Each structure stands twice: as structure tokens, then as C-alpha cells.
Amino acid sequence: MITKSIYRNLLSLTPRFHYLTNRLLSSLSPIEYETIAEETLESLTDTFEILLEKHKLPSDVTYSNGVLTVELDKFGTYVINKQTPNKQIWLSSPFSGPKRYDFINQTWIYKHDGVSLHQLLTKEFSNIFKKDQNIRFEKCSHGGDEDESVK
Numbered sequence: 485m486i487t488k489s490i491y492r493n494l495l496s497l498t499p500r501f502h503y504l505t506n507r508l509l510s511s512l513s514p515i516e517y518e519t520i521a522e523e524t525l526e527s528l529t530d531t532f533e534i535l536l537e538k539h540k541l542p543s544d545v546t547y548s549n550g551v552l553t554v555e556l557d558k559f560g561t562y563v564i565n566k567q568t569p570n571k572q573i574w575l576s577s578p579f580s581g582p583k584r585y586d587f588i589n590q591t592w593i594y595k596h597d598g599v600s601l602h603q604l605l606t607k608e609f610s611n612i613f614k615k616d617q618n619i620r621f622e623k624c625s626h627g628g629d630e631d632e633s634v635k
Contacts, residue, residue, distance in 0.1 A: 512587060517571045520587060520626055524573065525552050527625035528564060528605075539613055559612060564601075575601060579608050591628040602627035 512520065529547040532554050536543045542557040550566035560578025567574045573585045573592050585592035585601045592601040602621040610619050622629035 512571055514568075514571075517568070517587070518566075521550070521566045521568075521573060523625040524592065524601075524627075525550065525564065525566065527627075528552060528621070531621060531624050535609065535613075535619065539616070541612075556612070573601060575604070577604070577608060579611075580604060587626070591626055600628055602629075 525547060529545060529552055532545045536545065544555040546553045552564040554562040563576040565574050575583045583594045585594055602624055605621040606619055613619060621627055
């Protein structure tokens with residue numbers, strides 16, 4: 485059994501190991517990946533639009549060709565995109581930097597810390613809108629809280 489620290493060391497030593505491991509661990513077919521990634525990004529787009537309109541923050545949300553861009557005036561820009569060859573979703577955050585998410589247990593997980601994409605977005609946007617206690621990206625498609633709808 486490979487421990488987490490050995491796995492991380494191997495990843496840092498050889499990008500090829502990372503590539504091969506992801507190919508072996510990913511059980512999604514290309515069609516399943518595309519469907520899940522599209523559902524995720526479209527749901528996030530809707531949630532960002534609702535949230536930013538609610539708070540009247542000068543911003544711009546665009547989703548096109550698998551790339552979701554959220555420009556937040558003074559806070560910076562988020563880019564969330566499909567990475568089809570790896571069957572991942574990549575995030576570039578002005579607060580936490582770049583991360584690569586794999587679809588594990590029906591949600592997008594960053595393997596290095598076990599935090600989901602949706603949990604990270606909830607945390608970061610809760611810090612931006614400190615008075616809003618209702619920010620929950622987990623309610624989005626494939627966010628881990630499928631029983632609740634986006635409000």
C-alpha cells in the first residue's frame with residue numbers, strides 16, 4: 485500500500501507517474517467525464533451569477549468551451565476549466581492558487597488535501613461575503629450535497 489507521503493514524493497519526482505496513476509484510477513469513460521464536467525461547470529456558472537448579482541459586486545461571469553471565468557473586480561479572477569486528457573477540473577484562484585481536481589466519490593477532490601472544489605469555493609466566497617451565511621457551493625451539481633437545490 486502506498487502511503488500519502490510516498491505518493492506525494494513520487495508525484496514530485498516524476499510527472500509521468502502522476503499521469504499514469506490518474507489514467508489507472510479514473511474509471512470514468514470520456515463521455516461520462518464530459519457529461520459530469522459540463523454539469524458541474526454549468527451549475528457553478530449559475531451559482532456564481534446568482535451570488536454575485538445578490539451582492540451587487542462588480543463582476544463578470546462567463547462560461548464558454550469548457551472554461552468558466554469569474555472576474556471579481558478588486559478580488560481577482562477565478563478560472564475553472566475542464567482538463568479533458570486527465571479527466572480533471574482545474575482551478576486557478578486569486579486566493580489559493582492553482583489546483584487540479586479529480587472526480588472521486590461523486591465529487592471533485594484535490595488529492596493533496598482531500599478538500600473538494602465546492603468546499604474550497606464555499607470557504608473562499610464566505611470570506612469575501614462575510615455576512616452571508618448561506619453560501620454553499622456544495623449544493624451545485626456534483627458538489628456532494630445533491631439533495632439540496634441551488635438557491
